[in-house]
Amino acid sequence: MRFAGYDAYRKSNSPWLGDIPNHWEIKKLKFLATVQPSNVDKKTVEGEEPVLLCNYTDVYKNEYIDSRLDFMQASAMEDEIMKFAVDIGDVIVTKDSETPDDIAVPACVTEKIDGLLCGYHLTQIKPIDLDGKYLFRLFQSKGFNAQFTVAANGVTRFGLPQYAIANAFAPVPPIDEQKTIARFLDFKTAQIDALIAKKQALLDKLAEKRTALISHAVTKGLDSSVPMRDSGVAWLGEIPAHWNISRLRFVSYGIEQGWSPQCNNQPANAEQWGVLKVGCVNGDSFDENENKALPDDLEPKVHYEIRNGDILVSRANTKELLGSAALVKNVRPRLLLCDKLYRITPNPLVNSDYLVRLLRSSIARYQYERNATGTSGSMQNIGQDTLKDLSIPLPPKSEQERIAQYLERMFSESAETWRRIQEAIEKLQEYRSALITNAVTGKIDVRAWQPNQEAA
Numbered sequence: 001m002r003f004a005g006y007d008a009y010r011k012s013n014s015p016w017l018g019d020i021p022n023h024w025e026i027k028k029l030k031f032l033a034t035v036q037p038s039n040v041d042k043k044t045v046e047g048e049e050p051v052l053l054c055n056y057t058d059v060y061k062n063e064y065i066d067s068r069l070d071f072m073q074a075s076a077m078e079d080e081i082m083k084f085a086v087d088i089g090d091v092i093v094t095k096d097s098e099t100p101d102d103i104a105v106p107a108c109v110t111e112k113i114d115g116l117l118c119g120y121h122l123t124q125i126k127p128i129d130l131d132g133k134y135l136f137r138l139f140q141s142k143g144f145n146a147q148f149t150v151a152a153n154g155v156t157r158f159g160l161p162q163y164a165i166a167n168a169f170a171p172v173p174p175i176d177e178q179k180t181i182a183r184f185l186d187f188k189t190a191q192i193d194a195l196i197a198k199k200q201a202l203l204d205k206l207a208e209k210r211t212a213l214i215s216h217a218v219t220k221g222l223d224s225s226v227p228m229r230d231s232g233v234a235w236l237g238e239i240p241a242h243w244n245i246s247r248l249r250f251v252s253y254g255i256e257q258g259w260s261p262q263c264n265n266q267p268a269n270a271e272q273w274g275v276l277k278v279g280c281v282n283g284d285s286f287d288e289n290e291n292k293a294l295p296d297d298l299e300p301k302v303h304y305e306i307r308n309g310d311i312l313v314s315r316a317n318t319k320e321l322l323g324s325a326a327l328v329k330n331v332r333p334r335l336l337l338c339d340k341l342y343r344i345t346p347n348p349l350v351n352s353d354y355l356v357r358l359l360r361s362s363i364a365r366y367q368y369e370r371n372a373t374g375t376s377g378s379m380q381n382i383g384q385d386t387l388k389d390l391s392i393p394l395p396p397k398s399e400q401e402r403i404a405q406y407l408e409r410m411f412s413e414s415a416e417t418w419r420r421i422q423e424a425i426e427k428l429q430e431y432r433s434a435l436i437t438n439a440v441t442g443k444i445d446v447r448a449w450q451p452n453q454e455a456a
Contacts, residue, residue, distance in 0.1 A: 003444035014169055016143030021442040024173050030166035033135065034126040037095055037162050038084050038118040042074045051076045053119040059092050059107040063136070066111035076117055084117045084124060089132030093139060095123040096159040099265060103160045104148035108136035123165060131175060133182035134440065138170060141437040158265070171441055181439050184446040192432045199425045206418055213410060215362040217403050218354070219393050233391055236363060243395045249388040251350040257315055257384070258304045258337025263292035268334065273300040278314050278321075278340040284411070286312065286326035291335055304337040311344040311356055312337075315382050322380045323368040325359035327352050342387060351397060353404035358392060367391065 009019035012026055020026065029035060042053060052071040062069060065086065076084075086092070090109040097103055109132070118124035127135055138144050151164035173181065220228075221240045228238040231245055239245070248255070260275060267289055268274030274291035281287075294300055306312075310328040314321060317340070337343050346352050358364060367390055372380040395403065438444045 003446055003449075006442060006445045009442075012171070016146060017169070017171060017441055019442075020171050021173070021445075024171055024442055026169055027172050028166065029125070029168045029170050032130045032170060032172065033091075033128055035123060035162055035166045036083065036126075037123045038120060040074070040076050040080050040084050040117050040119050042072060042120060050074065051081060052113065052116040054086055054092060054116055054122070055119040056094060056121045059094055059122060060102070060105050062107055065090075065092060065107050065109040065113075065116075067113055071113075071116060072119075074117075074119070081117065086113065086116045086118055086124070087126070088112050089127055090118075091125040091127070091132055091135050091139065092118055093123050093125065093165070094121060094160075095165075096121055096157060098157055100149045100152045100158050103152045103158055104139060104145055104165070106136050106139035108132055123160070123162065125165070129175070130170075130172070131178040131182055133186065134173075134178035135170075137182060137185050137436050138440045140433075141440050142433065143437065143441065144168070144170065173442070177447060180447055180449065183451075184449050185436055185439055187451055188435055189432055192428055192435075196425055196428050196432075199421050199428070202421050203418065203425075206414060206421075210411065210414070211360075211362055214357050214360060214407060217407055218358045218361050219363060221395060221399065222403060222406055231393070235366060236391065236393070239393050240395065243393055246349075246392050246394045247388065248344070248390040248392055251347055251355070251392065251394070253345040253347050255345075255384060255387055256337070256343050257339050258341060258343070259301050260339040261294065261298055263294055266293055267291050268293040270332065271334075273334045273336060275336045276306065276312075276338050276341060278317055278338065281312050281314050281324045281326040281341065282321055283326070286328050286331070288331055288335060294336070300334070300336060305333070306331050306335045306337060306343075309346075309352060311346060311352060311359070313342045313344065313359060313382075313387065314340065315342050316340045316374075316379060319369065319372075319380050322372060323359065323365060323382060325356050327356045342382075342384070344387075349397070350392075350394070351400040351404055353408070354400035355392075357404060357407050359390075363393075364390060 006021040008022040010022050012018060012020045014026065017026070040053065042055070050073040053074045054065060055072060058065060058069050058071065086109050088109055088111065092107050092109065094102060094105045125135065147168045148160055148164060152158040152160050219236065219239060221243070227241040229241040231237060231239045233245060258276075263275050268291055273294040275294055277290045277292060279287070280290035306328055308328055308331055312326055312328060314324045317324065344355075346355055367386070368382055371386040372382060374380040394400075439446055
């Protein structure tokens with residue numbers, strides 16, 4: 001369904017906003033809402049009645065704040081409880097982060113939750129002459145949000161000052177029109193999100209097939225007719241009779257972790273030293289662009305420089321990405337190992353491509369998760385001894401090479417399917433973003449829209 005623009009427009013005198021409908025206004029946010037950065041910490045005090053705390057993760061991962069979320073408990077002073085109580089229609093935005101792109105990420109409160117307060121790292125916005133859901137969508141629009149990206153300041157961590165939010169210019173339609181725009185966007189984004197979810201489910205199935213393919217190849221081999229024997233490892237079961245079981249410490253010259261100084265928040269250029277980020281191993285291959293520039297006044301620890309043939313494994317990461325591994329090939333100079341990554345130097349007993357596939361398999365992941373440490377659900381750690389003692393099915397070297405080549409061939413065949421699905425997801429995400437921006441800036445007129453038109 002296509003939407004036309006309004007009948008008449010006027011200049012807004014704002015480069016990002018352009019022309020707006022004649023009957024819309026432009027006002028600073030401080031004249032439309034109360035803007036208050038929260039100072040409620042996650043501390044707990046024995047004997048005090050605990051409160052629920054909406055924190056950074058609740059906002060960053062969810063568009064709406066409601067009772068489905070699992071809020072943390074904390075203590076708060078009486079004046080904090082009075083000031084930062086969260087109510088329906090409030091918009092909560094992130095006010096500090098490691099990157100400017102994660103600043104001013106919004107969530108809208110859609111349900112009254114007794115005892116819930118806006119927590120640290122967040123700014124609470126209480127609309128007065130605005131519809132909360134319209135304001136939430138406004139924060140999601142490109143131009144409006146860009147005002148905060150440029151206003152964020154910092155070196156290793158970026159913060160968004162209160163005045164930057166309060167003095168941001170907002171397009172303001174009549175309140176009934178705001179509510180219609182919000183309803184329209186709720187409906188349309190739900191449709192788009194459902195399509196994205198279906199595409200993502202296809203990627204998840206492909207990923208599961210890849211994992212199953214790797215795990216079978218590195219535990220059973222490629223020839224189903226060979227004799228099998230008990231591996232002696234209960235959770236591993238049988239392996240080909242001519243294979244051995246080894247540990248990672250016996251197929252490597254060494255395992256080390258690197259150095260994580262305070263770095264600049266942009267990638268190093270070709271002439272600079274850079275420190276790798278843990279995300280450099282999250283994909284199917286090593287990504288050298290996932291790095292941070294080393295400040296000019298810091299002397300690089302050159303013994304941590306990455307070399308071709310290194311195998312990198314994430315030491316500290318989310319549960320899903322813990323133990324992600326990649327083989328370094330054709331790397332640029334002046335990149336350093338960080339302390340959230342392990343570097344493995346394989347010895348001649350093992351083929352590097354085979355070892356990387358094994359480290360990314362379900363049998364390795366089982367061992368990582370069984371021995372991981374860390375109390376946070378969002379961050380887990382693998383100890384060096386856990387990695388060194390990793391049980392490894394070890395075929396003869398020539399067979400390792402055949403297995404690695406087979407897996408590379410199979411993954412290459414599925415790569416085009418993966419690329420097409422990922423491209424479709426990206427286009428849907430771009431369309432979603434453009435639709436939000438066009439609706440809240442008056443580029444399309446949705447005043448006559450009704451949900452039943454969609455079903456017709």
